[in-house]
Amino acid sequence: MQSPITTGTIFQNRYRIIKTLGQGSFGRTYLIEDQRRLNELCILKELILTTISASSWQKARDLFCREAEVLHQIKHTQLPQLREQFEQDQRLFFVNEYIEGKTYRTLLDKRQANSSVFTQTEAIHLMKSLLPVLAYIHGKGIIHQDISPENIVLRDSDQLPVLIDFGLVKKLASRLQYPITTSCNAYIGKLGYSPREQIQMGKVYPSSDLYSLAMTAIVLLTGKEPPELFDEQKLTYNWQDLVTLNPKFSQLLNRMLSYHQCERYQNVVELAEIIEVVEEISIINMNISEIQSSVTNRKPNRVRLNPLARDNTVIPASLTSILNTPLILGAFGATIVVLSGLSSWALVHSIRTQKNNQPISDKPLQTSSLPSISKSFTPTPIIVKQPPIEKKFKRLIFNSSNTAKDNGSITLNQLIRYTFQGQTGQQITVMLAQESGVHFNFLAPNDQLIENTSENSSFYQGILPVDGEYKIDVTTSLQVDESDYSLYVGIEAITQPVTNDTSTDIS
Known part of the structure; x- marks a missing residue:
């Protein structure tokens, strides 16, 4: 050497x-x-x-x-x-x-020095930010094979995660070192971060990278390495007791870590749809927790009651002594009862006499008039006028890597339309990141939804069917007044994946 x-x-x-x-x-x-x-x-x-x-x-x-x-x-x-x-x-x-920045291993070490780790929100953000990258390389038939905290750099310039150290280079080096065998003697990847089929059989799939991404997220969430979490008896990872997560997010990570390759999410598109729902649920739960916390911590308004006024009147001693005598008190009570009865009889007798002597009027009883309601009455509907949709138009500018990205802010009743020229057979990836309640509609040159897409999407990957001008309409949901968003679009011509010639003999 x-x-x-x-x-x-x-x-x-x-x-x-x-x-x-x-x-x-x-x-x-x-x-x-x-x-x-x-x-x-x-x-x-x-x-x-x-x-x-x-x-x-x-x-x-x-x-x-x-x-x-x-x-x-x-x-x-x-x-x-x-x-x-x-x-x-x-x-x-x-x-x-x-790439100027720090690896996520360095960032985790710094957190752990302060007795903390990454949060669920940070883990979801990291995974969503890397999905466009994985969609790009998987579309070229390339698997990274070595995703781990050491191989993800948080770039200083834009705070985006960057994947480094492709396993492809290590695979090339292993073939140069072991020229006689058709397969290398050493596996590509990191123990614990790479799935079984990659380490034991040298086979890799898009889901192999998703496995490594899930394990990376769990390490960042728990601060524990895969060997510390692995249960050799059950062949599973015991990590959920170490961190409190949304149950849907835990299920998502466990499926990505499935022992059998066929039980995992098979591609980025499938994962992106689920993680979008998980993030929305997490945001709702977080908002509910904040409301409950604010209500619990709020001090109730206290009403100060004035003490009852006391009667300071002094009762003479002579009167007190008389009232305390039982015979006098009984006679006094009987007198009150007799007088009350006489008064009641006089009042009733007076009322009866007045009614009998009052003449009866021949005029009919007058009542206050009420407005008549027509049988054909129809209430006038109240029309609530919706504010007009404000449209903004932007042209996508692709860089040398055939990717375009735009960060912006959008409000309710606003539509931002992005346009670009596409050609038949080009592969395209469209994704919204760093958003909340923002979605897009992907329209073909005939202004109809492109085939195999649904309304209000947040991720799409497919092949352009015809030449012409394509449109991406970004809008918000009705529950969102304003939100920031980041739109990523990658476009390329269809190319056949380059396969490695494992039969090359170097001797």
Whole structure:
């Protein structure tokens, strides 16, 4: 095995080694600066070769160039761009874009130092932010194979997660190290983060990446590594007692972690639809909890009652003594009863006499008149006028990676229409992120919903059926007055997935 490259070494009269970042069984990683681009920082990956005979070197070069062509096709804003590949002194190198930021492993370590971990909201946000990336690479027939907290960087410039260190490079390195076998002796991925079929059989599917994404989320939520959570008897992960989550979110993670590949979500589209519902439920529950908390913590208004006024009248002692005599008190009570009876009889007799002496009038009894109601009366309907829909129009501008993104704010009774030119056979991914109560309708050039889509979607992936101008109408639900949103659109021509030639013999 060749020795590491010393600091200060310059390759291609351009790249200067600053320091070694890491070394594994498949290669080494260096931080370098590009002297032709104002000393811009880059990442240099060296693939380690075990045999350097003339014939094996030539076959290694051919395989290296073929895999580099695949990596050059990967162009996404949340993936580091491959700048170039080269060989020097019988060494093979990749030059990648450097992502300024911290890995989620570093962020978790910092949280745990303060006795905290990631929240459910943060975990859902991370997963939703990575779904467009996975949809992009899976659409090209590429599986990342190595998703973990170490391989996700929170970029400083826009606070978006970036996937680094494709397993494809490690797979290439393993094939260069084990040229005689058609399959590598070492698995690609990380123990605990990669599913059974990937580690034991070397088979990968889109659901394999979703498995790794779920395990990454659980590690961030619990602060525990997969071996600490694994139950060897039941072959399951015991993690739910360590963190309180929405039950729907727990079910989603457990399904992503299913032991059998066929029991998981099979693709990003399937997962995106479910996680959207889970997030809405979580927001509702969080709002209810906040309301309950505010009601519980509110102090009740206290009413101060004035004490009853006391009668300070003094009863003379002589009167008190008389009332305390039983005979006097009885005579006094009897006198009151007799007088009351006489008064009542006199009052009733007077009323009867007055009624008998009053003359009866011949005029009919007058009553207050009431308005008559016509049988044909129809109440006038009250018409509530809805404010007119305010329309805004925006043109999607795609970058060199054929992706477009727009962050905005939308209010009730507002429609924001995004337009772009599409061609038959192009694959497209449309996704709303960082939103609450915002959805879109994807319209074909004939202004009808594109086939296989439903109204008020938040994610779509498919093939454009015809040439023409397509429209994405973004609106809010009736329960939302205003919301921020982030729209992502990726478009590309259909290409056949590049398959690895596992039968190549390097000897």
